[in-house]
Amino acid sequence: MRTLSTTYRSRTKGNWTLAALLLGGLGLALLFGLVAVTGSPLMVGLAAAMIVGPLLLLVPELTIWVLLIVGLVLGILTGSPKFSKLAWGASLLSMLLLPPALINMMWSKERRLPTFMKLAVLFLVYAVLATAVRWYSLGEFIAGFKRYFQAFGLMLALSLIVFPPEAYERWKKFLLVVALLQFPFAAFELFVLVPMRGGLAHGSDATDVVAGTFGANLDGGSPNAVMVMYLFIAVGFLFARWRAGLLKTGRLLLLTAICMAPLGMGETKIAVVMLPLVGLSLLRKDLMKAPLRYLPALLGMALVTMALGYIYVVVMMKSTPAEVIATSLRYNMGDQGYSAGMVLNRYTSMTFWFGRQGDDMVSFLIGNGLGSSFSSLTSNGHMALKYLNYGINMTAISTLLWDVGMIGCLLFVGILVSAWFAAGRLHNEVSDPGVKADALAIQAAIVLFGLGLVYADSIVNLVSLEIVVALVLGYLAYLMNVHGLLRTKVAVSAQVPRYA
Template identity: 40%
Template structure:
């Protein structure tokens, strides 16, 4: 009798939940129909997908990867009103993944076993950033908007670490990243052929516009602003690092490497990204640093190949920009290392750091150590510190933004995350006997060095959804590899 009553109660509860969920969805889609508000539409779509895939986190991650890496970047070129709202569904789904992952880890002690140290450092950084920003409360928009920008893709990291994806799923996502790398070329060529001439014609009305900047592949561009060419280039070099590392450890054939390399590297010759001249040699140096002692002749040959590729890309840049080597070097030094402002800003990538240092001191130790709260230096949303320095560009790079937002302590926490992630990859390389694991650990270290460079190069690690997906996937994959290795060692399998 009791079992019948319990079953009846359970059925009523399920019916109530279903009815409430249906009512909520009906209200949301009704609001979409009445208002045409894209934010409400995004919330409705994300909620619908979340409910449909509530027990299928892999499907949610697929939705994030597909939309985040292939759809939201080019969307503003098709319809300018979609920037930046095209990313809303992806961001909502990623936060949903974060909640599911953290809840599962908090309620299941076995899930937390063998969690790498850098994951705990990530959580410490998140908690500090939120509490510190609450203590520096300025406006709700600044507080919640900046938390969204900083952490909108971190759910991927925790999901890959704690939700128990199998090797087949990981392999599928790796194959997908290769596909994403290969489709950058047709997108980049389309942007060169179609959108660059349109922006050329707009230069009279928009004097500061650089037509070639629109070439960003699927990583994002806008008709009147810049493009994510630097982020596309960084992604492609990271993919190339994984391919080369696997060839080094004989888990990828020479034929496949030769087949894939032109498609992966070709977009680097199309756009305007001088940073490639730094990032490509950096990738080769990190990958082959161990070979200098073990096989110096082999390492030298690899560096020569990397050097030739870099020279080729430098020549391509000079051709695209119709400038000389002397002019390029002079201008690059002026607006990166000397006093000339970058673009329409008074500061550049170097002076933005010295400017921060000049405005710190014992008169305001809180700002020096803990910053001014997330979003305080954000230009697009007119953060309360940025408002004091209009047109300076104090939030030009991720490094300068972190200094203003979270101070030296917050920057130290982020440096700790990078150091612990590097150590985790080094541990895997040293302890694992699997060639594939050693190769990917080496490639992850190359990716970490590129992300570290990017902190001083652009702001995108803190706000661009597509690039944050790449960052989150690299760290999440590292956590997955570490836990897999620890589990195999516990079973006595090397």
């Protein structure tokens, strides 16, 4: 009797399980059918994520691949209204990397967080707590949190999950391919999209659309400066490896020429500032030892900078250097707004914050909550609504000050400063020439991130740039772990291959 009873219960349980699976499958089929009828790419993508998401959660390496493709290659689709929410896909993929990264942090002894990563985690916790104290609405918090931390999972995953060294080599090669892809995409945008916006005669209003795979928007506001920054970072890594004897001169010149070509296709004047910063950052140690030996390199860098300036000023803007400098100073640091519909500029957006928040000690120290200063055509934070069309979120610094206050702003800047010194320590303490080269290139990239803080709000708003920052800092943490700088229990061998 007991056997029969047990068999009956087992069969009944199996039947109920089968029935539940059938009902669940029927429900999902109905749901996907209704979603398909809507014809909305966003809804279809979210429905697909319900199935794909849990699978990617189990395979972090595959998740990173999908994230890199969506964030750095398919970003060109974000300029289309139909695919404008594609960035949410990259954000969700990054979030999927958080659980395995945190599990490794708690249970594994093979990876530890360097100081700059600890500051990043502290910044996240602080930003959430500060927002709770200065609470405005759930919607504003969710949108603000997403914008600030949409690549945070990727950064932690690269730092804490024990991926094989070969995975990092494959990712680095892919990132070089992404840099090379900017040339054909930028050429397409120059010859096809720029004429649709009035041609070169309209100056930056037309050439603004040249942004490679980072998102060409025909309505304006394309992140062309992010493309330029990415290309300079790629060239920085190539040059550092050539300097270390890991890359032949011919290959360096070819790859650099392809990477630099898009810089002359769009009017991104910040390039004439980025180039000397990257060059001096990479050569500073050599210049201190033998300045005359590297004088030709400095002259070459100066000539390229002058050539870019000539293209931007004379060819595209039909102006003179003196006139462009005077105009740029006026709408960047003077009393003129950055654009016709904006009261503030890059400099006054920061001084305006001090004038409005300096007397309110709570707001001065901890801000007004994540998302409070965000402003766009479709949504505005409550502080942005209060100062509508002022442009209080003009730069990352002003955005941080309004959202998380002076404490949060200093924490965020501290992440970059700490990472820069960590890369210097890596360069000084590791003998591997490839690692030393990468450490110098990482420092050059961090210098560009620092420039980005006062140039635009992209570093705390745009998923493509946040992915680039996460890659650089995550890779730095990985190198520090595998080379024993964090006193990890197990150091994974990571030989850097020599490229012919």
